[in-house]
Amino acid sequence: MTMKQAFRKTLALGALALAVSASPLLAQESVATLRSGTPLAENASPPPIAPVKNTDLRQVRNYPEQPPLIPHKIDGYQIDLNANQCLTCHSRTAVEISQAPMVSITHFMSRDNQFLASVTPRRYFCNQCHVPQGVTKDLVENGFVDIDQVLEYVSGQEGN
Ligand code: HEC
Numbered sequence: 708m709t710m711k712q713a714f715r716k717t718l719a720l721g722a723l724a725l726a727v728s729a730s731p732l733l734a735q736e737s738v739a740t741l742r743s744g745t746p747l748a749e750n751a752s753p754p755p756i757a758p759v760k761n762t763d764l765r766q767v768r769n770y771p772e773q774p775p776l777i778p779h780k781i782d783g784y785q786i787d788l789n790a791n792q793c794l795t796c797h798s799r800t801a802v803e804i805s806q807a808p809m810v811s812i813t814h815f816m817s818r819d820n821q822f823l824a825s826v827t828p829r830r831y832f833c834n835q836c837h838v839p840q841g842v843t844k845d846l847v848e849n850g851f852v853d854i855d856q857v858l859e860y861v862s863g864q865e866g867n
């Protein structure tokens with residue numbers, strides 16, 4: 708091997724090593740994440756907080772067991788050991804004045820399926836399950852189809 712050939716070989720090996728070490732970086736950049744390309748060590752400026760849908764109109768549940776979305780603002784409603792402001796409107800006795808829907812009967816059931824006199828501790832922290840809907844675009848695209856459409860599709864297939 709001449710000097711020149713040896714030099715070329717070293718160059719080629721160097722280029723290969725570069726390509727190999729750079730490729731995980733390139734792959735990382737092409738993965739879609741909610742960070743939208745912000746390097747891991749940096750913080751992007753956060754998007755503005757979306758307003759919530761405050762229509763006062765009860766919304767369709769996407770499936771029967773879904774905790775219904777809260778169709779009103781809940782800013783500042785206290786829920787702690789001393790007070791539960793949701794229940795000042797949604798408790799059994801409050802609905803005559805508030806005209807809010809009463810908490811579901813399931814919210815009185817203990818884990819042994821016994822009905823208690825008041826809302827069970829398991830259902831006390833309403834926001835564990837119920838949330839208002841933000842006025843935002845979907846974070847990720849999805850192909851969710853309502854079960855009614857699925858049933859329609861199935862009965863269409865059977866009709867053929
Ligand atoms: C000032 C009274 C009031 C308070 C306080 C209140 N709500 Fe409501 N809520 C209502 C009324 C009235 C409705 C019926 C729709 C409407 O008018 O907004 C409702 C609707 C709902 C619904 C929709 C039910 C359905 O079947 O679609 C949910 C869920 C709900 N509220 C949860 C909560 C939670 C959780 C809190 C506490 C963070 C809360 N609410 C506090 C009055 C209230």
Ligand code: HEC
Pocket residue numbers: 771772773774775791793794797808809810811812813814826829830831832833834835836837
């Ligand atoms: C562990 C989850 C969970 C918690 C905590 C919870 N809920 Fe629910 N809620 C549900 C689910 C699921 C439904 C729908 C199925 C049902 O009725 O149980 C529902 C239904 C409701 C409904 C509709 C009732 C109806 O008959 O249309 C209201 C109103 C409601 N919840 C209010 C509340 C309030 C107020 C609190 C807090 C005191 C609360 N929920 C806590 C899961 C929860």
